Amino acid sequence: MMKNFLSLFILVFLSTTAIFAQNKKEVLMTINGDPVYSNEFERVYKKNLDLVQDESQKDIDGYLQLFIDYKLKIAEAQAQNLDEASVYKSEFNKYRDQLSRNYLFEDKVTEELAKEAYERSKFEIDASHILIRVDYESVPQDTLAAYNKMKSIRERALKGEDFGELAKTFSEEPGAKERAGALGYFTVFNMVYPFESEAYNTKPGEISNIVRTSFGYHLIKVNDRREKLPKIVVSHIMISDKKGARTFNPEERINELYTMLKQGESFESLAKQFSDDKNSAVKGGKLKPFTKGDLRAPEFEDAAYKLKNIGDISKPVKTDFGWHIIRLDEKLPMETFEEQRLALEKKVSEGDRSKLVTTATNNKIKEKYxxxxxxxxxxxxxxxxxxxxxxxxxxxxxxxxxxxxxxxxxxxxxxxxxxxxxxxxxxxxxxxxxxxxxxxxxxxxxxxxxxxxxxxxxxxxxxxNEDYAAVLTEYRDGLLIFDVMNKNIWQKAKEDTLAVQEYYAKTKDNYKWKQRVDADIYSATSKIYAQQIQTMLDKGKTSEEIKIALNTVDKVNVIITPGVFEIDQSELPNNLEIKKGTSAVYPSNDSFVVVFIKDILSPGYKTLDEVKGKVLSNYQNDLEKSWMESLRKKYTVQVDKKALKHVKKELK
Known part of the structure; x- marks a missing residue:
């Protein structure tokens, strides 16, 4: 009985294995006679199903049509010799090199160098140095002379001579005389690896050993070693001063918001309502964690790190992006090695440490093959x-x-x-x-x-490695599809301005303004102030007169936003009654809104300039649709029904 069971089990196992092996190489379809295999379709289907927006294309038959379009574009790209273009080859080879590093550099030396870099990254070094230039190509006599010169300088430094004066006198680094050899603070990956190692291995106040790099011989004096600042989380309100012709003064607006915060208004509500950084505004102004040097705004970073306690708020700060108010939300602990591992290993494999990794990798390949x-x-x-x-x-x-x-x-x-x-x-x-x-x-x-x-x-x-081959194929196909679409659809649409104008004329009913209002929106801190605004508007007071009457130097009770708005725009209150004059009072977030409608604009056609991006996108979509119809006529696609049935069974 057991013998029969084992025989049956082995038979079933072998049959399943045979079916699996067969399915891996099973031809699902041919395009002009070239095979496309079932396993490729299954992999792409599983990977991309969640990205498909049309529900009718999420079943296998529906998705198969998308897959056929995908393969037809690749076939056409190859027919147009886009895979022979030098730019394509360069991009593909660059990606292949990058991808293969994940397999080439899986050795111990990369991990050890990444761990070393992580430990060093916890600190910053302030150092000065002296350089005597000599490269690796110099003749032995010159190399020896440079070394002996540095040796003499080191002996003088160890005896107590001023390091800065020695740097001014002897260092061959550009600018050494002006800076007395000072480098300021640096951390891991900022310097060439041998220099970095010697600096980190020298105690503060001490003189290093002589270290050689491709620049020459170096002598380092470590002035200070300090812990690197941990990341922090802040929220901010930003008023841009680069949004074209603004209807208000950005500096005045940020000061108004700062006054409102001091009055106790909600930071999150003001950020959502007024901040020009829309990505953070929807989150109440919250930004991703950062440390000094991560942002392109040193003034912002300095102001953020001056905040000591959670909840502290800065005065308005000016940067290249505009005006900011910053609130300290969280101080984060130092990231662990595992959290930084991928980034560190990438830097190790791409920087000057890569020479060590390359030697180890070469030896690994030699041993393997x-x-x-x-x-x-x-x-x-x-x-x-x-x-x-x-x-x-x-x-x-x-x-x-x-x-x-x-x-x-x-x-x-x-x-x-x-x-x-x-x-x-x-x-x-x-x-x-x-x-x-x-x-x-x-x-x-x-x-x-x-x-x-x-x-x-x-x-x-x-x-x-099947996974590597699959990823490489997907990237190759992606490049080809981009190039063939750019040549036949996107670039064609951008360059043919006359065709775009004709398309707009035919489809202009799709581009209409809804009903709009030319209005001033008054945001008040309380219902009482909103009612006062209503009264003043009814008496014919101007927006400037209302602001002067209700706001003081120390207290902002109203913010005014003039403009032309479509009736369903988010700036306007929900269910706003559209009629000229002063509106009712509408609650909005933590404030109260009154709208003074100066004019009501009827629906009408948007000009081509106003909707050019949308028109161009729709025109490209129509071009692509016609182009795909021509490709389906040009290429013969034959789907193997039996193979498709196997695929459906496998995917279910």
Missing amino acids: GFKKGTSFIPFFDTYVTDEVLKRKWQMEPIPANEDKTLFTIGDKKVVYSDFANFIDTRQKTTRLYRQKEALLVALYDEFETEQLKDYFKDRLKDD
């Missing part, structure tokens, strides 16, 4: 490559077959001298200038070997 050195390149290339390469003018000559030896082998791929020669020929135009040919050849070889190892890894990665 097998690596064997061939014939040394120096003897041959030192003669083959002329000194013209130092001027970026070397002309490559073909390498005879009998001299085209193997540089190295990675996996099943042989890399030969001519591959390296082609790399030198191309790269010489963009590499930095060298004085010595051998130094240049060594640098180029290291770069070439790394490129070859990574390219081999990336090529194999498509076969080794």
Whole structure:
């Protein structure tokens, strides 16, 4: 009995496995004979279903039509050779390089460097330094002379000579004499890695060891080490002074709001009603957490960090964005390593620490696929490559077959001298200038070997990792769809102004003003003041006279907003009775509103200039619809009903 059960279980398991394997490679449809597989449709369906707005397209048959349109656009992009464009190739290769880093740099060294950076990021260093210039290409005599000069300076500093004076006298850094070598405060990733490491490993008040970077030899004096400020959360009310011709004075408005806050008015209500930062206004003015240096407004940051207690409110602050009132809401603890991990590892892999990571990664690839050195390149290339390469003018000559030896082998791929020669020929135009040919050849070889190892890894990665291949395909398709839509729809619509004008003329009934009012909106702090405003308006008082009568230097009781408003605009009270003259009193948030309607404007057509964005969008939609109809006629799409049935069963 058990034997029969096991046999049945194995049979079912093998059948299921076979069906699964078959489904992965099952052809769902063909477009002009080219296959599209079921597993691609299933993956895209599961990933994008929530983004589909039309309910009729959320079932499999409906979504299949969207998927066919998607594949037709890609087919047309390839037919128009958009996948051969240099801009497309550059963008795609850039993304492939970025994506593959997630797989290339999964080694211990990245994590260790990220953790080190995290610990350092908790502090800022204030330091001064002295630089004696010498690069890695300098001859040994010059390098030794520079080192001995720095050694002598260090001995004088250790004996107590003033570091700033030594910097003024000896440092070869531009501006050293004016700043006496002072760098100010810096933190992790602000300096090249060897310099940063020496600075963080030197105690305040002490002189560092001599450290070499690509700039030369450095000597560092650490003046101070302080904890970095934690992030804070604030809310703000912003009145922009860049919103064109305003009907009020922005500085006067922010001072009015500040006075109202001192009177006890709700910060959230005023932010919702008056702040020009609409993204934060809907949240009562609340901003995302930040620390100093995160925002492009140092005046804002300084004012925010001067607030000591939760709930404290700043006086009006001027920045490049306008006027602000800031309230301190929360002081956050330092983020954990795990919270910052992705960002730190990204910086490690892209900055000068990447050299350490690259070496470790190259070794990992060599171990994974097998690596064997061939014939040394120096003897041959030192003669083959002329000194013209130092001027970026070397002309490559073909390498005879009998001299085209193997540089190295990675996996099943042989890399030969001519591959390296082609790399030198191309790269010489963009590499930095060298004085010595051998130094240049060594640098180029290291770069070439790394490129070859990574390219081999990336090529194999498509076969080794299905998720990577899927993401890469989606990005490639996305680029192609953008390019084909831009060429055939978006750019065409933008450039054909006559066609847009004709389209507007045909569809202008879709672009009408609703009934509007030319009005002054009075927001009062109490019903009593609102009623006083009604009385004064009925007596013919102007808005300026009302403001003078009800507001004082220390107290704002009314804010006036003039303008032309559609009757359902949010600035107007709900259920406002539309008639000329003074309105009733309407409660709004924590204030009371009176509207004085000076004129009622009848519905009418909006001009093309007023609705150009919307007209252009609708025109593009109609263009795309016609274009898709032409693509469905151009390409033959055949859906395999049996495969579609399998897909439906799998997705249900």
